[in-house]
Amino acid sequence: MTRPRRTGGGAAEPGLRDLTPEHRLRRLELTVTRRLDGLLQGQYRGLLTGSGSEFAGSREYRPGEDEVRRMDWAVTARTTTPHVREVDADRELGTWLLVDASPSMDFGTAELDKRELAVAAVAAVGFLTSGMGNRLGAYLVQADRIRRFPARGGRKHLLALLRTLLAAPRADADVGAADPADRSAAPVGLADAIESLHRAVPRRGLMVVVSDFLDGLPEDGVGEPTWERPLRRLGRRHQVLAVEVTDPRELELPDVGLITLVDPETGQRREVSTGDPRLRDRFAAAALAQRRLVEQAVRRAGAAHLTLRTDRDWTTDIVRHVHDQRRLIGAARGRPRVGSGGGV
Known part of the structure; x- marks a missing residue:
C-alpha cells in the first residue's frame, strides 16, 4: 500500500505507485542525483569503496576483520608480526x-x-x-x-x-x-x-x-x-x-x-x-x-x-550507511602502515 505524502501546504503529493512508470523513474533519478549526490561528496560516490588491485602498503593483521588471503607474507616474515596488504580502490567497478x-x-x-x-x-x-x-x-x-x-x-x-x-x-x-x-x-x-x-x-x-x-x-x-x-x-x-x-x-x-x-x-x-x-x-x-x-x-x-x-527516509539511511563505512575505512587507513621497504 502506498500512502500519499503531505506537502507543506497540506496538499497530498502522489505516492510512487500512483505515478506512471516514466514519472517514477524521473522521481527516483532526481532523488538520487539531488539528495544523495549532494550529500555524498568526494572522489568516489559509491556505496562501498572498492578494494581494488593497486598495492598501497601493508598494515598489521586484525583477527576477525581481515581475510587471510590478503596476508602480506614478505612483510610478515620480515617483521615477525602478521600483516595484510592494502590496495587502492579501482576506478572501474x-x-x-x-x-x-x-x-x-x-x-x-x-x-x-x-x-x-x-x-x-x-x-x-x-x-x-x-x-x-x-x-x-x-x-x-x-x-x-x-x-x-x-x-x-x-x-x-x-x-x-x-x-x-x-x-x-x-x-x-x-x-x-x-x-x-x-x-x-x-x-x-x-x-x-x-x-x-x-x-x-x-x-x-x-x-x-x-x-x-x-x-x-x-x-x-x-x-x-x-x-x-x-x-x-x-x-x-x-x-x-x-x-x-x-x-x-x-x-x-x-x-x-x-x-x-x-x-x-x-x-x-x-x-x-x-x-x-x-x-x-x-x-x-x-x-x-x-x-x-x-x-x-x-x-x-x-x-x-x-x-x-x-x-x-531511505535516502537518510543510505547516507548514514555510507558515512559509517567511510569512517571505518578512514580509521583503518589512519593506522601506521608498513611499506614495501619495511619502514613505518
Whole structure:
C-alpha cells in the first residue's frame, strides 16, 4: 500500500505507485542525483569503496576483520608480526544486483511497499556507481525463476533495468484463495539465486543483494539461514552489500481487532486477534529475534549490512550507511602502515 505524502501546504503529493512508470523513474533519478549526490561528496560516490588491485602498503593483521588471503607474507616474515596488504580502490567497478521480487516483497503499510523500496535501493546503487566505465548487471529473483540482465554501462541501461523491475508481475492479491498444491512451478530460493550469481561472475566486483531475507530462515530460530553459506562464498571473491528491506508491521502488530494474516509465499491463512496484548508481545519478540538472526548471519558472511524501512527516509539511511563505512575505512587507513621497504 502506498500512502500519499503531505506537502507543506497540506496538499497530498502522489505516492510512487500512483505515478506512471516514466514519472517514477524521473522521481527516483532526481532523488538520487539531488539528495544523495549532494550529500555524498568526494572522489568516489559509491556505496562501498572498492578494494581494488593497486598495492598501497601493508598494515598489521586484525583477527576477525581481515581475510587471510590478503596476508602480506614478505612483510610478515620480515617483521615477525602478521600483516595484510592494502590496495587502492579501482576506478572501474563491476556491480551486480540480486533483487528479490518474491511475493513476500509485495507488502507494505507505509509510504512505499517493500518492492518499491527495493527499486529505490537499486536506483541508488545504479546512479551512484554509474560513470567512469562502470558496468551494472542484475539478477531478478521471481517466485518461479531467475531473470538475468547482462552487465552494461550507461544511463539507458540502468533506466531499462529499473523499468523492468517496476513492471515485474506482482503476487496475486488473492494469493490465499488458491491451493498451494496447485502451483506446479518449483519456487526459487534466495540461496539458489546467490549461488547462481557466484558461479556466473568470476571477476571480482561489488555484489548487492536486495531482499527482506525472510526466505530460508530456520523455523525454530536455531541454526543458520539457507542463504548464509552462499553469501559467505560470494564474499570470499567479491565485496558484498546486503540491503535488508523491512516494513513496520513485520516488527509489531497494532491493536486493530480480529485480522486475517496471509503468507504470500504459500497462501496459508490464519486469523489473529490483535486485541490480545500477550500475542502482540510474543509477535514483537519473535520478529526481533528474526531480525537479529538475519543481522548475525550477514555479519558472519562478511557482508556490509544496510537496513531500509518503508516508514523511514531511505535516502537518510543510505547516507548514514555510507558515512559509517567511510569512517571505518578512514580509521583503518589512519593506522601506521608498513611499506614495501619495511619502514613505518
